Amino acid sequence: MLDRIREWERRTRPADPAFAAALARRWAELPDVVKTPGQVLGRFGVGCEGTHGVFPACDLACTPCYHSRDANRVRVDGAHTRAQVQAQMATLQRLRGPRAHAQLIGGEVTLLPPDDHAESLLIMRRHGREPMSMTHGDVDDDYLDRLVLGPDGHRRLDRVSFAGHFDSLMFGRRGIPRPPDEASLHPYRRRFVERFARLRREHGVRSFLAHNMTVTPVNVGEVADVVREVGAMGFGMLSFQPAAFVGDDRRWREEYRAGDVSADAVWAQIERGAGTRLDHRVFENGDVRCNRTAYGLSVGPRWYPVLDGDDSRDLRVRDEVFRRLSGIGLAATPRPLLAVKLARLVARHPCVLSVALGWAARTVRRVGLRPLLRHGVRPLTFVMHRFMDAADVAPAWELTQQGVLSDDPRLRETQERLAACHYAMAHPETGTLVPACVQHSLLDPKENAELTVLLPMPTARRRNGTR
Helix, strand or coil, X not given: CHHHHXXXXXXXXXXXXXXXXXXXXXXXXXXXXXXXXXXXXXXXXXXXEECCCCCCCCCCEECCCCCCCCHHHECCCHHHXXXXXXXXXXXXXXXXXXXXXXXXXXXXXXXCCHHHHHHHHHHXXXXXXXXXXXXXXXXXXXXXXXXXXXXXXXXXXXXXXXXXXXXXXXXXXXXXCCCCCCHHHHHHHHHHHHHHXXXXXXXXXEEEEEEEEEECCCCHHHHHXXXXXXXXXXXXXXXXXXXXXXXXXXXXXXXXXCHHHXXXXXXXXXXXXXXXXXXXXXXXXXXXXXXXXXXXXXXXXXXXXXXXXXXXXXXXXXXXXXXXXXXXXXXXXXHXXXXXXXXXXXXXXXXXXXXXXXXXXXXXXXXXXXXXXXXXXXXXXXXXXXXXXXXXXXXXXXXXXXXXXXXCHHHHHHHHHHHCCCEEEEECCCCEEEEHHHHHHHHHHHHHHHHHHHCEXXXXXXXXXXX
């Protein structure tokens, strides 16, 4: 009995010592340039993670495409995927700590058989990861049913997270193989959300949905409309990625470094669609030259920030979150256990409750009680990820590996951004982590070339029995 009490006391401690230690290591690794008051890494999370080399193939064609040119010559193999996910998650858990958000990413995730897809998600969860499946969104109800339900018809996944990538630069989507513009994709975006609403109704499976969109000079003028229309569809996150010169150079069609697709220009388009200023300095995820994030609440047609960066009282809330909630792991902790952890936290630090109540009162005043009662509240986050060109990453990473900090301003910036990377990938064979831009720029081509030998595409036999 005493052992059970001790175990319960340990599990319900507000801060997980292992997670707190992982956060401390992450903070120590960050370059000084990103150790700002709003920095999330090392204070509240260790960053995002992703898989690589687990299923490189995709059945859509994109311009640009971040996959190397050999990606579609690799056979999708469920056993390979599961083994690689297992090895990579174990390395991430050992090096990055007991919990994090991780993306099941490669080519198109729904090319995996549903059983292998589901098992990969369960493997990720067993390693303390909250998984998100990355898809082009051209998926049907039957696949989703077979994903969340086991062969016996019983539910095996209580919740799923999917990021659907929709933009007019993607070719081959069923029903609209060559979309003329972003607006023509709105019915497909809406249908994607409706499929997961059906999962909730019919099977009780909860979901979180993100929307991804690549931005080039061709479609940057449509970003604001996408924000207005898609923001009301039910996605919890809208993420925009200005295109970079990385991946298959046969798919590079435009000048991706023009002024109208700069970080400031794209963010201004997102703000235009949101109808308000989006303060990306309240919370920072890594280097703001790579990532901009605005967390908020959608109430009817309007969007409100979770915290107002111009209000010192709200900034105190942020500081209290970093100080008191660090190490709890809100997203990955089961709700009943989280409730006990928070209750113990409030008992130890009653000021947390007063700070939270003050924030709630200010939020109600800003939004208005009538709109809250009429429309309810839906969390909605805006994100911009600005990837780096392979031509910059290669020399910068080589210098970093040598322990040399470049005097060249462009390479120095690239090195700083790589050091503060929010998005890491694991290499079990070396026991190391690399930034995603390094993986896609430098390592994917060799890795996928090797996979074409390990997992070659099937070759059709001629009628006479020869190949």
